[in-house]
Structure formats: structure tokens, C-alpha cells
Amino acid sequence: MEGVDHLAHERNRSQFDVNDMKIVWAGSREAFEVSDRMSRLVANDPAFRKDNRVHLTRKELFKNTLRKAAYAWKKIIELKLSEEEAGRLRFFVDEPAYTDLHWGMFVPFLKGQGTEEQLQKWLPLAYKMQIIGCYAQTELGHGSNVQWLETTATFDPKTDEFWWPGGLGKVSTHAVVFARLITNGRDYGVHGFIVQIRSLDDHSVLPGITIGDIGVKFGNGAYNTMDNGVMHFDHIRIPRNQLLMRFSQVTREGKYVQSDVPRQLVYGTMVYVRKTIVIDASNALSRAVCIATRYSAVRRQFGSQDGVETQVINYKTQQSRLFPLLASAYAFRFVGEWLQWLYTDVTQRLAANDFSTLPEAHACTAGLKSITTAATADGIEECRKLCGGHGYLCSSGLPELFAVYVPACTYEGDNVVLLLQVARFLVKTVSQLVSGKKPVGTTAYMGRLQHLMESTCKVQKAEDWLNPSIVLEAFEVRSARMSVECAKRLSQFTNQEEGFHELSPSLVEAAVAHCQLIIVAKFIEKLQGDIPGNGVKDQLQKLCSIYALFTLHKHLGDFLSTSTITPKQASLADDQLRSLYAQVRPNAVALVDAFNYTDHYLGSILGRYDGNVYPNLYDEAWKDPMNDTAVPDGYHEYIKPLLKQQLRNSRL
Ligand SMILES: CCCCC/C=C/C(=O)SCCNC(=O)CCNC(=O)[C@H](O)C(C)(C)COP(=O)(O)OP(=O)(O)OC[C@H]1O[C@@H](n2cnc3c(N)ncnc32)[C@H](O)[C@@H]1OP(=O)(O)O
Numbered sequence: 001m002e003g004v005d006h007l008a009h010e011r012n013r014s015q016f017d018v019n020d021m022k023i024v025w026a027g028s029r030e031a032f033e034v035s036d037r038m039s040r041l042v043a044n045d046p047a048f049r050k051d052n053r054v055h056l057t058r059k060e061l062f063k064n065t066l067r068k069a070a071y072a073w074k075k076i077i078e079l080k081l082s083e084e085e086a087g088r089l090r091f092f093v094d095e096p097a098y099t100d101l102h103w104g105m106f107v108p109f110l111k112g113q114g115t116e117e118q119l120q121k122w123l124p125l126a127y128k129m130q131i132i133g134c135y136a137q138t139e140l141g142h143g144s145n146v147q148w149l150e151t152t153a154t155f156d157p158k159t160d161e162f163w164w165p166g167g168l169g170k171v172s173t174h175a176v177v178f179a180r181l182i183t184n185g186r187d188y189g190v191h192g193f194i195v196q197i198r199s200l201d202d203h204s205v206l207p208g209i210t211i212g213d214i215g216v217k218f219g220n221g222a223y224n225t226m227d228n229g230v231m232h233f234d235h236i237r238i239p240r241n242q243l244l245m246r247f248s249q250v251t252r253e254g255k256y257v258q259s260d261v262p263r264q265l266v267y268g269t270m271v272y273v274r275k276t277i278v279i280d281a282s283n284a285l286s287r288a289v290c291i292a293t294r295y296s297a298v299r300r301q302f303g304s305q306d307g308v309e310t311q312v313i314n315y316k317t318q319q320s321r322l323f324p325l326l327a328s329a330y331a332f333r334f335v336g337e338w339l340q341w342l343y344t345d346v347t348q349r350l351a352a353n354d355f356s357t358l359p360e361a362h363a364c365t366a367g368l369k370s371i372t373t374a375a376t377a378d379g380i381e382e383c384r385k386l387c388g389g390h391g392y393l394c395s396s397g398l399p400e401l402f403a404v405y406v407p408a409c410t411y412e413g414d415n416v417v418l419l420l421q422v423a424r425f426l427v428k429t430v431s432q433l434v435s436g437k438k439p440v441g442t443t444a445y446m447g448r449l450q451h452l453m454e455s456t457c458k459v460q461k462a463e464d465w466l467n468p469s470i471v472l473e474a475f476e477v478r479s480a481r482m483s484v485e486c487a488k489r490l491s492q493f494t495n496q497e498e499g500f501h502e503l504s505p506s507l508v509e510a511a512v513a514h515c516q517l518i519i520v521a522k523f524i525e526k527l528q529g530d531i532p533g534n535g536v537k538d539q540l541q542k543l544c545s546i547y548a549l550f551t552l553h554k555h556l557g558d559f560l561s562t563s564t565i566t567p568k569q570a571s572l573a574d575d576q577l578r579s580l581y582a583q584v585r586p587n588a589v590a591l592v593d594a595f596n597y598t599d600h601y602l603g604s605i606l607g608r609y610d611g612n613v614y615p616n617l618y619d620e621a622w623k624d625p626m627n628d629t630a631v632p633d634g635y636h637e638y639i640k641p642l643l644k645q646q647l648r649n650s651r652l
């Protein structure tokens with residue numbers, strides 16, 4: 001029945017103030033207020049309708065996205081929205097579009113790499129969307145290996161094919177282009193250039209440039225709203241001052257001048273985007289978990305007591321699959337908040353030419369991007385399975401959420417390639433201990449290596465696993481011992497690069513262990529701070545323990561093979577985990593209500609706030625164009641003759 005809250009009984013059971021938790025999830029009361037207002041603005045405007053996407057052809061889909069993006073821009077201007085409000089509005093429109101790359105990569109690259117003079121020229125055009133930009137780095141033959149990009153930009157003292165860039169295919173008028181800078185016959189490696197690729201008069205592609213869309217991508221709707229493009233340059237010419245020259249210059253005479261900064265600063269935008277992808281992981285995972293949790297509370301199957309079947313959310317297997325994902329969503333939220341702080345700090349330091357935390361920022365953004373996107377992609381798929389058959393319907397919102405999310409494991413750096421970067425960072429940290437260099441930041445625990453190598457886990461009863469210090473030390477010991485073991489095995493190779501490649505699978509596992517430690521540590525740190533709200537901190541402590549103990553359970557091989565814990569202590573961790581699931585159970589629906597997602601944003605019949613699933617599933621089915629007629633197209637050509645023939649055969 002419409003208007004009835006079929007989940008009221010669940011909401012009445014919760015043991016904390018959900019409105020207070022909404023503030024914690026949003027990060028502040030102000031952030032909550034902006035998000036709440038923007039999500040409702042989008043949800044209540046039919047122009048942002050998205051329930052028809054799966055029925056559109058690729059061209060209709062793309063044009064619909066252009067329409068929405070233009071309408072959103074008009075609303076932003078009309079309502080004089082702030083940068084924060086505009087960002088949240090675009091987030092709740094929930095459609096990959098060229099604007100993601102314009103605002104998410106093109107503008108940040110200009111801001112990070114341009115000189116003051118270049119910013120004064122290009123930023124006003126970009127902010128007013130008088131030009132639309134994309135980020136053209138990946139080529140057909142090279143994406144991960146940036147140093148081997150083949151596009152060249154040769155300085156002509158007298159007077160340069162890209163693949164994938166989002167927004168490039170049909171929309172962008174300009175591109176940040178990565179090319180090898182060659183001047184005076186010498187190759188100075190990859191640099192960033194701004195290149196106009198289309199006319200601002202009639203949008204025609206400029207001479208010497210070939211541009212197109214790379215074709216249909218994974219899944220219906222999903223990322224096909226985005227015009228990922230292909231572009232070929234054939235000896236085009238751009239002015240020297242379109243080399244972005246904040247960190248290196250080419251003089252009028254063609255002389256290359258590199259300021260005294262690490263060459264990796266040209267990768268700064270990738271670090272920035274990887275940081276944002278971690279918060280995006282918590283957004284995407286929380287959305288899937290919200291759908292699966294509400295539906296698990298609605299769905300009843302087997303186990304009937306006095307004629308009423310059991311809610312599937314009460315099955316221990318359902319809880320052991322769902323609640324770790326709920327805990328992960330919160331865990332990724334808080335590590336994402338910390339990563340934002342780290343990024344801001346490193347940016348401030350760079351402004352003062354302090355490059356000391358650049359390696360830490362690279363390792364943390366690379367590693368956390370890698371493990372949060374992998375866990376989120378797997379988690380969205382698990383949420384689909386948690387919803388049984390109905391999870392496979394597009395009206396569940398889960399197939400499209402999965403299809404639009406999974407490329408996050410690849411874009412902005414393939415996850416394995418990025419974990420190898422973390423591994424290099426860890427091996428370097430361990431090797432520097434010998435020379436007395438004190439590890440700082442997220443590797444500070446390595447400074448207590450002697451203790452960590454000799455330490456024994458203090459757990460004697462299940463409740464001991466609720467002690468944050470015991471949990472933290474277990475994760476530190478596991479990570480330190482895995483890194484040290486890798487460093488030891490590596491030292492047996494005369495050729496370190498060969499050893500690194502040979503041992504890379506184990507090095508990747510050590511990198512994962514280090515990054516999971518960071519997530520656990522930042523969740524614990526969050527809870528040591530002031531957490532306002534009735535019952536809120538208690539719930540978050542439970543979720544922190546669930547994240548940690550589920551991660552320990554999932555990587556038990558590491559913890560046992562490094563003798564970090566004993567099998568008995570592993571068994572006690574499982575006992576504690578089950579107890580935590582039982583404690584979270586009455587709060588599960590309220591914990592996902594705290595994400596404050598509108599039904600419009602969730603785009604899911606199964607995840608409706610009112611839990612009124614079945615009537616709406618049924619109604620949704622009839623909306624499918626397949627049901628426009630009772631007799632399907634093709635009956636007269638292919639079914640009727642078949643039936644007639646069979647009938648004749650049966651009378652012979
Ligand atoms: C809103 C979301 C939209 C998403 C749309 C998608 C957009 C895209 O996908 S854009 C294209 C993204 N492409 C990538 O992410 C490429 C991934 N590859 C790389 O980042 C690099 O090629 C690399 C890091 C894998 C290797 O870089 P390379 O220059 O070859 O460096 P080395 O491995 O030799 O390391 C040298 C040295 O530099 C340090 N370092 C590497 N990257 C960074 C960085 N970003 N910041 C700071 N430092 C960096 C590295 O740690 C080494 O340090 P030392 O060991 O101390 O020498």
C-alpha cells in the first residue's frame with residue numbers, strides 16, 4: 001500500500017539517533033544540509049528522470065545526458081549555486097558525463113600545472129564553460145605506462161593518437177594532452193599541454209585532428225552516457241605557451257628549463273582524482289548496501305514461525321555477507337575524509353616547495369584507490385546476489401550501478417599497477433630502516449619493527465577483539481612482517497628489478513596489508529575523536545570492529561602464516577564477529593537510512609525507503625515496452641508458422 005512504511009518496525013528498533021548519524025556520514029551539519037537540499041532538488045525535478053535509461057539507444061542516451069548536463073548547468077547559474085552545491089547537484093544527477101572530466105580533471109590540471117599567466121587566460125573560460133575540457137593521457141598502446149607515451153610535441157623554433165579520454169569523443173573543445181616534449185633534439189619526457197581540438201564556432205574538429213567515440217562500453221546505460229573518445233593528431237601545431245609551464249618551461253629560443261621540483265608533479269592531477277575516487281567508493285558501496293539491506297529486511301523466505309516466513313536479513317549467512325559491506329562503506333568514508341586532509345596538507349607543503357610528503361601522498365592515494373575500488377566493485381556484485389532474482393532486474397538499480405562503477409578498478413590507474421607502486425614504497429621504507437631513517441606518517445609503525453617482529457597477540461577471549469589497541473597491533477604486525485619478508489626475499493636477488501618482478505604477487509599482498517592497516521587505523525582514530533549524537537559512537541565502534549575482524553577473517557592466511565595470531569585467536573575473532581552481527585542487526589535499516597539517499601538517487605524498487613517492493617516491482621514490469629502488446633513482434637513471422645507446422649506434423 002502506498003504511503004505505508006513497510007520498514008517502520010525496523011526503524012523503531014534502532015538504538016541510535018539516525019539524524020545524528022546523517023551528520024557524521026555527511027561530514028558536518030553544513031555538508032549534510034547542502035547534500036540534502038541538492039538531492040531533493042534533483043529528485044523533485046522531472047528533467048532529471050533516469051528510470052528510462054536502459055530503454056534508450058546509445059545515441060538517445062548520450063543526447064539525453066547532454067540535455068541533463070545543460071539543464072544542470074542552467075540550474076547552477078539560475079540558482080547561483082556555490083561550487084560545493086554545484087558539485088553535489090551533479091553528483092545526484094548520477095550520470096557519467098563530460099562534465100565529470102571537465103570539472104574533475106581538466107580544471108584541476110590547469111590549476112595544478114599552469115603558470116599564473118596561463119591560469120588567467122584559461123581558467124575563466126573553463127569556469128564559465130566557454131570551453132569544455134578533457135584529459136587526454138592514455139593512448140591505444142599505453143595507459144599504465146605513462147613514461148612510454150608516444151605522442152610527441154616537438155618545439156619548432158620556426159613553428160603531434162589518444163584512446164579513452166572521457167568527454168573527448170563528441171563534446172570537448174579542448175584537451176589536456178600528454179606528450180613527450182622534444183626541443184633542440186632532446187626528449188625531456190612527458191609533459192602536459194592544452195590543445196584546442198574543436199572550433200568554438202561550429203564544433204567542427206580542427207584540421208590535423210581526427211576525433212571519434214570509442215564505441216559501446218560494458219552494460220546498458222551505465223558509462224555509455226560518456227563519450228570516451230579516440231583522437232589522432234597529424235602534425236598539428238600549437239603555440240609554445242600552451243605547454244603548461246608551472247614546473248618546467250621552454251624559452252622562445254627552445255631552451256628547456258626545469259624548476260627544482262620532482263618530475264612527478266606532472267602526475268598531480270592523478271593523485272587528486274585517486275583521492276576523490278576513495279570517497280566515491282564509499283558513495284557507491286553505501287548505495288548498493290542501502291538497497292540490499294532494505295530489501296533483505298523486506299524479503300521473507302523459508303523458516304516459517306506461526307505461518308510467517310523468516311526475514312532473510314535474519315539468516316547468519318545473509319548477515320555475514322551484508323554487514324561487512326555496511327561496515328566497509330563507513331570505513332571507506334572515514335579513510336576518505338582522512339585522505340582529503342592528507343591531500344590538502346601535501347598541497348600546502350608543495351606550495352612551500354616542501355616535497356617531503358609527496359611519496360606518502362602518492363602511496364596512500366594509489367593504494368587506497370586500489371583496495372577501496374576493488375572492494376566496492378565486488379561489494380556491489382555481492383549486493384546484487386544478496387537480493388536474489390530481483391537483484392538481476394535493472395529496476396533493482398544494482399546491475400547499472402555495477403556496470404557504471406567497475407571501471408574504477410582500471411581508470412585513474414590499474415589497481416595492480418598502483419599496488420606495485422605501494423610495494424615499491426614499502427620496500428624502500430624497510431630498506432631505509434637499516435640506514436637509520438625514521439619512517440613517518442602511515443609507515444611510522446615500521447619504526448617499532450623490533451617490537452612488531454617479536455610481539456605476540458594478547459587475545460584470550462572473544463571480547464578482547466573489541467580492544468582497538470589489540471586490533472591495531474595485529475594489523476601492524478601482519479603488515480610489518482609481510483613487508484620485511486618480501487624485503488628479505490628481494491635481497492637474495494642480485495638484480496633488484498628482476499627480484500621485484502619475480503616477487504610481485506607477494507609484494508602486492510604486502511601492499512594490500514599495509515593499506516588495510518591504514519583503513520583500520522583511520523577508523524579507530526575517527527572514534528577517538530568527538531562523535532556527537534545519541535548512540536552514534538557505539539554503532540560506529542561496532543562497525544569498526546566488524547570491518548577489522550571481517551578483514552582479518554578474509555585474509556586469515558596472512559595472519560596465521562606470519563604468526564601474528566594463533567588459530568584459537570582466529571576462532572575467537574569469528575565468535576566476536578557473529579556477536580557483532582547480532583548487535584548490528586536491529587540497527588541495520590537505520591544505519592543505511594543515515595546515508596540519506598532519496599529513492600530517485602537510489603533508482604531501485606528493492607531499495608525504496610517505504611519498503612513497498614512487490615506492488616512496485618509488478619507495476620514497473622508493465623512499463624517495459626515489451627508489454628506494449630500482448631502478442632509480441634515476430635509472432636506472425638516466427639511463432640505462428642512454427643506452431644502450425646508442429647500441429648500438421650502431429651496429425652500425420
Ligand atoms: C572522476 C573519475 C573520472 C575518471 C576518469 C578516468 C581518467 C583516467 O583514467 S586519466 C589516466 C589515468 N592514468 C593513470 O593513472 C596512469 C597510471 N600510471 C602512472 O601513474 C605511472 O605511470 C606510474 C606511477 C605507474 C609509474 O610512473 P613512472 O613515472 O614510470 O614512475 P616510476 O614507477 O618509475 O617511479 C618513479 C618515482 O616516481 C614516484 N611517483 C610515481 N608516480 C607518482 C605520483 N603520482 N606522485 C608522486 N610520486 C610519484 C614513484 O613512487 C617513484 O619514486 P621513487 O621510488 O622514490 O623513485
Ligand SMILES: Cc1cc2nc3c(=O)[nH]c(=O)nc-3n(C[C@H](O)[C@H](O)[C@H](O)COP(=O)(O)OP(=O)(O)OC[C@H]3O[C@@H](n4cnc5c(N)ncnc54)[C@H](O)[C@@H]3O)c2cc1C
Pocket residue numbers: 101135136137138141142143144145163164165166223228407410411412413414415416417420
Ligand atoms: C571508463 C574509463 C574511463 C577512462 N577515462 C580516461 C580519461 O578520461 N583519460 C585518460 O587519459 N584515460 C582514461 N582511461 C584510461 C585508463 O586510465 C587506463 O585504461 C588505465 O590507466 C589502465 O591502463 P591500461 O589500459 O594501459 O591497462 P594495462 O596497463 O595495459 O593493463 C592490462 C593488464 O596489465 C597489467 N599490468 C600492466 N603493467 C603491469 C606491471 N608493470 N606489472 C604487472 N602488471 C601490469 C595490469 O595489471 C592489467 O592486468 C579510462 C579508462 C576507462 C575504463
